[in-house]
Amino acid sequence: MRKTPLQKLLLHFANLLVIGFILLPMSAVVIGSLLAEKNLAGDTRAIIPGDITFDNFRVIISRGEQRGQVFEQATYLPDNVKKIYHALANSVVISVSVTFLTLIFASLSAYTIVKLGLRWVAWLLSVNVFARFVPIIVLMIPLYVVFRKMGLLNSMWGVIIALTGFLLPYGILILVPYFASIPRELDESARIDGCTRFTAFLRITLPLSTPALASYGAIVFIIAWNDLLIPLILNNRAEFMTLPVVIASLVGDVFVVFNLMMAICLIALTPSVLLVLLLRKFVVEGLTAGGVKG
Amino acid sequence: MSDGAVTARGGEVRPPHRFGRELSPRVLGVAMNLPTLLTLTLVLAYPIYYAGYLSMHKVSLVQLRTGVFPFVGFDNYAKVLDDPLFLLSLGNTLLFTAFTVFCEVVLAVAIAILINQQDVWTSRITRFLILLPYAVPPIANGLIWSFIYNGKLGFLNRLLYSVGAIDGPIDWSGNADTALYAVAVPYIWRTLPFAILLVHAALQGINKELFEAASVDGAGAWYRFRHITLPLIMPVIVVLLVLRTSFAVAVFDEVLAITQGGPGDATWVASWYSYKKGFAPPFDIGAGAASAFLLALLVATLALIYIKLLYRRVD
Numbered sequence: 102m103r104k105t106p107l108q109k110l111l112l113h114f115a116n117l118l119v120i121g122f123i124l125l126p127m128s129a130v131v132i133g134s135l136l137a138e139k140n141l142a143g144d145t146r147a148i149i150p151g152d153i154t155f156d157n158f159r160v161i162i163s164r165g166e167q168r169g170q171v172f173e174q175a176t177y178l179p180d181n182v183k184k185i186y187h188a189l190a191n192s193v194v195i196s197v198s199v200t201f202l203t204l205i206f207a208s209l210s211a212y213t214i215v216k217l218g219l220r221w222v223a224w225l226l227s228v229n230v231f232a233r234f235v236p237i238i239v240l241m242i243p244l245y246v247v248f249r250k251m252g253l254l255n256s257m258w259g260v261i262i263a264l265t266g267f268l269l270p271y272g273i274l275i276l277v278p279y280f281a282s283i284p285r286e287l288d289e290s291a292r293i294d295g296c297t298r299f300t301a302f303l304r305i306t307l308p309l310s311t312p313a314l315a316s317y318g319a320i321v322f323i324i325a326w327n328d329l330l331i332p333l334i335l336n337n338r339a340e341f342m343t344l345p346v347v348i349a350s351l352v353g354d355v356f357v358v359f360n361l362m363m364a365i366c367l368i369a370l371t372p373s374v375l376l377v378l379l380l381r382k383f384v385v386e387g388l389t390a391g392g393v394k395g
Numbered sequence: 396m397s398d399g400a401v402t403a404r405g406g407e408v409r410p411p412h413r414f415g416r417e418l419s420p421r422v423l424g425v426a427m428n429l430p431t432l433l434t435l436t437l438v439l440a441y442p443i444y445y446a447g448y449l450s451m452h453k454v455s456l457v458q459l460r461t462g463v464f465p466f467v468g469f470d471n472y473a474k475v476l477d478d479p480l481f482l483l484s485l486g487n488t489l490l491f492t493a494f495t496v497f498c499e500v501v502l503a504v505a506i507a508i509l510i511n512q513q514d515v516w517t518s519r520i521t522r523f524l525i526l527l528p529y530a531v532p533p534i535a536n537g538l539i540w541s542f543i544y545n546g547k548l549g550f551l552n553r554l555l556y557s558v559g560a561i562d563g564p565i566d567w568s569g570n571a572d573t574a575l576y577a578v579a580v581p582y583i584w585r586t587l588p589f590a591i592l593l594v595h596a597a598l599q600g601i602n603k604e605l606f607e608a609a610s611v612d613g614a615g616a617w618y619r620f621r622h623i624t625l626p627l628i629m630p631v632i633v634v635l636l637v638l639r640t641s642f643a644v645a646v647f648d649e650v651l652a653i654t655q656g657g658p659g660d661a662t663w664v665a666s667w668y669s670y671k672k673g674f675a676p677p678f679d680i681g682a683g684a685a686s687a688f689l690l691a692l693l694v695a696t697l698a699l700i701y702i703k704l705l706y707r708r709v710d
Contacts, residue, residue: 123524123528125550126581132550145547147553222431225432235443235694238690239446239669242673243449246449366535369532370535376530388592
């Protein structure tokens, strides 16, 4: 099946097209965040009109204090632009907590499925995987009313609990096959050495499962970091907004300053993109094992 | 305590790592599943039941304050089904889903085969970059594309102008005829990596000798694809169809970022409709829940149709 030079050339060209498609929005967000809107509006045909400027980032990082040349004459700056630190902190706290909680809850349940042979847990979690095919808006409306009654609206906990519940069922798709691949003998010899079942889980199963835990954890973190609808519906007060909610709040703003928004988008997408590129192997394994949502 | 060690002092001593008594498997099983059970009950089981409850009751701002939800039977469903905007939203959702799912399956198979070429060095670059869109927050993705599309400031017009494809600016997302597709392209961009990965994993599972044997017999590339690759990856394609359909039906973030349902009502989709019903004035949560329930019904129907049509062929 050796390829002719022409076939190879065509395949290179196809790769070039795909790479171009992948990188088009990435270059748009980078270039856009480094330009001034008046230069963009002044020349609608050049690819990079005007000089590169870091003023978009400067105004965000200084919470609107330092306007720089670009925003010198701007009389209005959307309020949420100034809250970017808050949003960043909220996003980090929520995604990290959700990642840890789902890892703990899911590995506990996966262990009982594999080593204690609890069929009903496997059944229950599979049913819940299917329940997740239901569009999320179906669940968010009742969840809003329930959380309202419980006083969980406008809090970090509400979002953390909701995301944990939604992402938990996927755990069995990734963790159960991996736990099952660990030889039973290791578990049994630990038990002979005096471990209880639970300490055997902590000292044998978990340490040996780091690749699966990394896959699942990375995917959960990315989904939690990127999620919009859950914090958008549960939290409407500015101090509880996550980065995606802040971005969504700017969409409706009458004075859309695209370059400022591109800078915020770049800040929001950098952590998850870096994570994916660093943990590429684990994310690929998790996604193909789990068939998790895209 | 039967497996505890005995020391020189004669007393029973627990090994150093041991904490607590050994629980019976039954108790341990329940204890270890308690966090999962509580979370799933609160976040999935109860809300699914409660969505049905809400859809049969009048729930709006006033009722949320008083806490009394009067029973209205199927009135909410009747109201939603009578609303031309809901039917339009459903129609848009179906069109959006059909378009994105078709494009994704075709592109996923093509690109998965492309990155599976071990002897083409550019394929390695594509393979490295392929996951990148998966990590981009959907709302940021939508906003970036909205910037790309912008008639005055956007890069699409600049690129097209540079290569001489257009003379004047085009407002891609502001035109009622193209707006739904303007939302679909970013959605495809973001969700394609997952589809490619699934197909790629299936491709790697195919025995290479099959292709070599076919080549020796003089089979061309298309013949090998049609008679070896395609039948072997068919089960994955079925999975992909079900997954992608159920998620595409729920599209929300990109609509919010790019068009907010506009221009006019050209990009109102089902999730957007339910969200607007329930969480924008006049906050008709009952109708929102009813419309969301109908959407869930649509997903279930589509999934069943796929499984009936395709699994029979695979078997």
